Amino acid sequence: MEICQHRDFISNGELIMDKKAQKILMRYMDDEKRESLTAGEIAYAKKRGAILDDLLISCEQAVSALSQIFETVSLADAAEAFLYSLSTRDMEYRYILASYVYAASWLKFDRGRTDGVPQPLSRTFYNWVKYRGGGIWGEIGKPIYYLSDFAHTEKRSAAxxxxxxxxxxxxxxxxxxxxxxxxxxxxxxxxxxxxxxxxxxxxxxxxxxxxxxxxxxxxxxxxxxxxxxxxxxxxxxxxxxxxxxxxxxxxxxxxxxxxxxxxxxxxxx
Structure with missing residues (x-):
């Protein structure tokens, strides 16, 4: 089950989300500034994966998706991504480590018993939080989404x-x-x-x-x-x-x- 179907990719797997799309996203999430956006700008942000439809995902699907992700993403990968983000200020990678550790613990000990999967996953909101530097806020929704993206991106190494x-x-x-x-x-x-x-x-x-x-x-x-x-x-x-x-x-x-x-x-x- 793919959670990342909304993303466009170039040949080496990197996400095509540029600064223009991010700026449109920031305006889109501001009730006053949203009215100034053109249909073309919104379409551009959607194409680049900044503005997305909400996604319904069951707890069983979340467990399956995370299990697959952890087959290809390691704690070391997540730690390097976090470190890489410190000097580069690349927010695409900043919260991968928190997401990994929280989601791995959730998968092992909880699986929705106390922390249920949000319905739906508000992916546009999650993008906005990520680029504003907001963290994961101790709930499983953002880790599911962030890790699903990370599994398809180029891994980074810290300097x-x-x-x-x-x-x-x-x-x-x-x-x-x-x-x-x-x-x-x-x-x-x-x-x-x-x-x-x-x-x-x-x-x-x-x-x-x-x-x-x-x-x-x-x-x-x-x-x-x-x-x-x-x-x-x-x-x-x-x-x-x-x-x-x-x-x-x-x-x-x-x-x-x-x-x-x-x-x-x-x-x-």
């Missing part, structure tokens, strides 16, 4: 600069005071100008590290080995909106080196 960026982000986490929250860490990374990014991108980036169990707590772990049901993730603090488990992280928890090396290898820190 030395990407690994240095991650090293600096980890160093930033290690430097936080014991009482510091995930939100404070987000502000610190942004203030240090470690990489080109906006506020939303910093949040999505650190949420990815938390999903991987690198920024976790002993009681509230990432998704490498466990799956925490949605109703068990909230801190009850209405003042913050970070995704689990970054919402529970404090400076005292520092960094889980074992998970850092498990995901990225031994040459990061």
């Amino acid at each position: 030395y600069a990407d690994r240095r960026i991650l090293h600096e982000i980890v160093s930033c986490a290690l430097s936080m005071e014991e009482h510091a929250t995930g939100s404070m860490l987000c502000r610190k990374v942004a203030e240090n100008k470690i990489l080109r990014c906006n506020k939303r991108e910093v949040i999505g980036l650190l949420e990815t590290l938390a999903i991987c169990g690198i920024l976790e707590t002993p009681e509230h772990r990432g998704y490498l080995d466990v799956f925490t049901p949605p109703l068990s993730r909230d801190t009850g603090d209405l003042r913050q909106s970070l995704s689990y488990p970054l919402n529970w992280w404090r400076g005292v928890h520092k960094v889980n080196y074992e998970n850092l090396r498990r995901v990225f290898g031994t040459d990061i820190y």
